[in-house]
Amino acid sequence: MSSSSLPSLRWGLVGTGQISSWFVADLALVRPNAKAKHIIAAIGSSSKEKGEAFVKRWIPQLSPGPKVYAGYDAVYHASDVDIVYIGTPHGFHKQHCLYAIEAGKHVLCEKAFALNAREAKEVFAAAQKKGVFVMEAMWTRFFPLVHQLHRVVHEEKAIGDVHRVFADLSLDQNIASLDADSRLKNPALGAGTLLDICIYSITWGLLMLDADIATEAERPDIKAVQTLSGPIDVASTVLLFYPSTGRHAICTSTAMCKHSGEIDVFARIEGTLGYITVEGVSASCPTAFTVYDKAGGSARRFTVPKPGFGLYWEADAVAQDIAAGRMESAVMPRVETVRVLEMLDEARRQGGAQFPIDD
Ligand SMILES: NC(=O)c1ccc[n+]([C@@H]2O[C@H](COP(=O)([O-])OP(=O)(O)OC[C@H]3O[C@@H](n4cnc5c(N)ncnc54)[C@H](OP(=O)(O)O)[C@@H]3O)[C@@H](O)[C@H]2O)c1
Structure with a gap:
């Protein structure tokens, strides 16, 4: 063109x-x-x-x-x-x-x-x-690598039926040292790791467990715990559980540590025939994934060149x-934004993080 x-x-x-x-x-x-x-x-x-x-x-x-x-x-x-x-x-x-x-x-x-x-x-x-x-x-959700991974998992079924996903985004943000009006500290601005970074971990759980967000009606049950600093969370663990199939996604975030190294494995997707690891500087910005068979052999690695940031x-x-x-957008439809926010609402209800607008 x-x-x-x-x-x-x-x-x-x-x-x-x-x-x-x-x-x-x-x-x-x-x-x-x-x-x-x-x-x-x-x-x-x-x-x-x-x-x-x-x-x-x-x-x-x-x-x-x-x-x-x-x-x-x-x-x-x-x-x-x-x-x-x-x-x-x-x-x-x-x-x-x-x-x-x-x-x-x-x-x-x-x-x-x-x-x-x-x-x-x-x-x-x-x-x-x-x-x-x-x-x-x-x-x-718009990275070509993510579309490729979605195809490998849901169309090619390279690891069989997916039954469990781990996804994490961790940063060392030293929240205590920040000004009270920082967007990372002020509850009125929506501070806390849940909305800031756990949303990416949850996105990975959903991408890997839902073959098609347009038609997938099942709403996973949420089990959540949060570590609080005042009203905001500095760490969240949100479990997505699909009752009809028993599948899990364990989605985590913390503001208290950053993994070592520039490129890190932040997600692991487990299926009946093997598993996949996904790596990148963070869960927001994947750079490669690798498909393994059940014994950890036959690795196939996928990567897509990314100039700039990828936005x-x-x-x-x-x-x-x-x-x-x-x-x-069909990739990030309105109904999906609402579905994710409903999960975040429920995670805060269970975990305890609060915003002034909740009152
Ligand atoms: N940082 C990331 O890596 C990243 C990645 C993806 C998405 N996001 C999302 O992008 C949004 C902004 O994040 P950010 O990291 O870019 O934040 P940021 O660096 O703090 O910038 C936010 C900007 O919003 C404006 N603003 C207006 N009122 C403000 C107030 N009371 N306090 C602070 N800023 C105020 C300011 O711009 P002016 O002074 O120019 O008006 C400020 O520079 C959030 O929703 C975040 O979740 C961030």
């Missing part, structure tokens, strides 16, 4: 933190196999100076560069923006989505999409009413969906 026939999308970003920096860098990356053309039209930040410094650091090569605004309002209302990317803390997602939707913009909102399932449903209802595209930016795969998919007139 020539670059002129690719779908094209004009992005406006709100928030210029870590993930927004990776996202713009990836949007601006020159890629031979790009499936869409991305234009970074607008950046909204708490101050113009911060927004300008962000542009200078992450996308200095763009000419013309994006318009930079103090605050987010101008981004929602900019006539040269098709879609708003929300890279703010969890506690703001609902409101920022609603502002963008009200202005008639499509939305790609970072994970966790909202603080709870109730908030997510409110946003999706508003999007439905307005007729705009909205998706949770669960970028891992362009979700951005390309969003551009293709919008160009085709679709209002939601």
